Amino acid sequence: MVANLxxxxxxxxxxxDTATVVTMDSVRDDFEAWDSINYLNLVVELExxxxxxxxxxxxxxxxxxxxxxxxxxxK
Amino acid sequence: MSSCLFxxxxxxxxxxxxxxxLMPGNVVDANYEEEIIPKLLSLSDGELxxxxxxxxxxxxxxHKKDQGWQRSFCKVVADVSRSVNKPILVSNSFSLSFRxxxxxxxxxxxxxxxxxxxxxxxxxxxxxNVYVFDLLGLCMKVGSSQFYNYSLGHxxxxxxxxxxxxxxxLQFVEQVNFLTSEEKKVIIVDCxxxxxxxxxxxDGVDDIACDKNADGILYYHFQQFLKARKEEGFLLCICSKNxxxxxxxxxxxxxxxxxxxxxxxxxxxxxxxxxxxxxIGRELNLGTDSFIxxxxxxxxxxxIRELLPGVSCVHLSVNYTDFLENTERFVFKRxxxxxxxxxxxxQYETELLRKNEEQLYTSLDEFIKSLDIKLDIRVNDFGDxxxxxxxxxxxxxxxxxxxxxxxxxLKAFMDKGRVYSLKVADKYGDYGTVGLIITELNGTEAIMxxxxxxxxxxxxxxxxxxFDRVIADLSSQGFMLKDIRFTETPKNIPAxxxxxxxxxxxxx
Numbered sequence: 307m308v309a310n311l312x313x314x315x316x317x318x319x320x321x322x323d324t325a326t327v328v329t330m331d332s333v334r335d336d337f338e339a340w341d342s343i344n345y346l347n348l349v350v351e352l353e354x355x356x357x358x359x360x361x362x363x364x365x366x367x368x369x370x371x372x373x374x375x376x377x378x379x380x381k
Numbered sequence: 382m383s384s385c386l387f388x389x390x391x392x393x394x395x396x397x398x399x400x401x402x403l404m405p406g407n408v409v410d411a412n413y414e415e416e417i418i419p420k421l422l423s424l425s426d427g428e429l430x431x432x433x434x435x436x437x438x439x440x441x442x443x444h445k446k447d448q449g450w451q452r453s454f455c456k457v458v459a460d461v462s463r464s465v466n467k468p469i470l471v472s473n474s475f476s477l478s479f480r481x482x483x484x485x486x487x488x489x490x491x492x493x494x495x496x497x498x499x500x501x502x503x504x505x506x507x508x509x510n511v512y513v514f515d516l517l518g519l520c521m522k523v524g525s526s527q528f529y530n531y532s533l534g535h536x537x538x539x540x541x542x543x544x545x546x547x548x549x550x551l552q553f554v555e556q557v558n559f560l561t562s563e564e565k566k567v568i569i570v571d572c573x574x575x576x577x578x579x580x581x582x583x584d585g586v587d588d589i590a591c592d593k594n595a596d597g598i599l600y601y602h603f604q605q606f607l608k609a610r611k612e613e614g615f616l617l618c619i620c621s622k623n624x625x626x627x628x629x630x631x632x633x634x635x636x637x638x639x640x641x642x643x644x645x646x647x648x649x650x651x652x653x654x655x656x657x658x659x660x661i662g663r664e665l666n667l668g669t670d671s672f673i674x675x676x677x678x679x680x681x682x683x684x685i686r687e688l689l690p691g692v693s694c695v696h697l698s699v700n701y702t703d704f705l706e707n708t709e710r711f712v713f714k715r716x717x718x719x720x721x722x723x724x725x726x727x728q729y730e731t732e733l734l735r736k737n738e739e740q741l742y743t744s745l746d747e748f749i750k751s752l753d754i755k756l757d758i759r760v761n762d763f764g765d766x767x768x769x770x771x772x773x774x775x776x777x778x779x780x781x782x783x784x785x786x787x788x789x790x791l792k793a794f795m796d797k798g799r800v801y802s803l804k805v806a807d808k809y810g811d812y813g814t815v816g817l818i819i820t821e822l823n824g825t826e827a828i829m830x831x832x833x834x835x836x837x838x839x840x841x842x843x844x845x846x847x848f849d850r851v852i853a854d855l856s857s858q859g860f861m862l863k864d865i866r867f868t869e870t871p872k873n874i875p876a877x878x879x880x881x882x883x884x885x886x887x888x889x
Contacts, residue, residue: 323398342537343392343394345537346392346394346395346533346537346539347394347395347398349533350395350530350533350541350542350543350546351543353530353542353543354542354543354544359530359532359542360532360533361532362532362535362536364532365532365533365536366536
């Protein structure tokens with residue numbers, strides 16, 4: 307599964323309920339909106355968009371754009 | 382606009398987000414409680430004061446608590462429901478906690494659950510304000526492997542996938558709208574390509590289809606569906622651009638589930654449907670807000686949507702899956718079905734007979750005399766309580782203050798005052814229980830808490846006789862009527878007229 311930044315921008319904006327731009331270097335701390343409730347929304351949206359289910363390890367791991375792309379890449 | 386409080390032992394924030402997108406402007410507050418039973422036990426009236434609906438959601442398909450816990454959960458929900466005078470939605474998400482039944486004794490997991498918790502379910506469903514939120518039904522629709530997300534659930538206490546979240550939100554919005562609005566009473570259907578496939582005026586009776594073959598099966602099942610709704614108390618009407626003889630011919634010659642006489646009114650002509658539907662409202666003495674209109678023609682549906690916005694419009698398409706979705710819509714549901722509902726079509730039929738005869742008499746008074754109306758008034762009769770409580774929710778036109786009383790509140794009024802219920806019959810038949818007067822007594826004074834009369838009894842001066850006889854009864858018991866609680870509502874114009882002619886009114 308290859309994720310592109312354009313799709314991720316849409317997914318993040320939907321999950322955080324506000325227009326959000328991500329780059330390859332973005333990490334969790336860069337986003338004020340990235341709290342645990344919004345992370346929930348993010349995981350739900352990612353799973354829905356890419357038709358995947360993450361394991362608990364993967365959910366704990368995804369704290370940056372690089373990690374998200376890497377985890378999706380393994381699917 | 383309504384406001385809802387969620388109490389749940391899973392995190393529902395994504396569901397709330399979805400609900401807010403579906404019904405903006407409504408208040409939905411979600412409370413996550415890891416231990417939901419102590420929370421329910423400590424619930425105070427103040428916490429609930431600002432909410433219209435309480436949603437209690439304990440997902441045991443996810444949590445898998447033992448059966449003893451699930452039983453006490455049911456018990457506590459029943460206790461809370463008794464003390465709260467509001468609609469309560471309860472999810473039916475129970476489980477058998479890793480139980481592995483021998484192959485021969487298992488009835489299938491949903492039935493097994495029903496059997497295991499039968500006593501608790503019966504207690505819950507006997508309470509008038511408790512309604513089931515069918516989570517298991519949604520789970521079957523989506524498929525349980527696509528519904529639950531255990532990774533997210535165990536990390537964040539939010540165990541649902543996106544498809545599940547969408548379905549829960551949609552179902553919740555529909556159900557809350559249903560519970561906070563009035564029920565539909567009348568189903569009006571088109572004929573060609575709605576009750577059968579084909580156009581009878583062009584194809585001829587022989588070439589239209591409503592049977593168990595592929596062409597006709599959708600229409601056959603649709604007629605069966607309508608017949609079941611009629612048995613629950615809905616009134617069926619036809620509104621079709623056709624020649625009446627052609628339509629009658631279909632029912633005479635085809636062996637369809639519905640018969641000609643199942644329809645209480647038939648508007649089969651070439652007038653526009655807006656006029657016909659408005660006429661149905663006048664003849665049945667019912668507001669068009671209580672109507673559902675079903676047609677295959679989008680032009681007809683859109684014109685009704687535009688000009689009679691209270692009517693719920695349903696598009697009957699040729700896709701069987703869409704048809705099944707339509708049949709599950711809440712407009713076709715009843716909150717509660719009483720024996721009186723099953724008689725509905727008959728009662729309205731006799732009412733239409735009365736109207737026909739009314740035209741023969743020169744004066745209304747003369748006509749009313751000829752009806753030989755008999756009033757049967759009962760005081761504090763517990764057996765009437767379910768129907769009386771239903772009336773306080775459903776009656777709009779002749780209703781002094783639109784205060785809805787649940788069964789316990791009516792019992793309380795019977796304990797400390799006099800509650801009069803009225804049954805009416807005339808030479809054409811039985812009207813059933815149609816009138817209610819609630820009085821509260823204090824020393825030698827009586828206060829009329831509410832007075833209501835079903836619309837099918839109006840227009841015959843019964844409301845005056847009933848009132849006079851109640852006042853007479855009160856004074857024979859030593860009570861003087863001191864005050865009447867009356868509030869104007871946009872719909873209670875007949876009651877306002879009554880109050881004016883009686884020279885009575887609530888002092889502000």
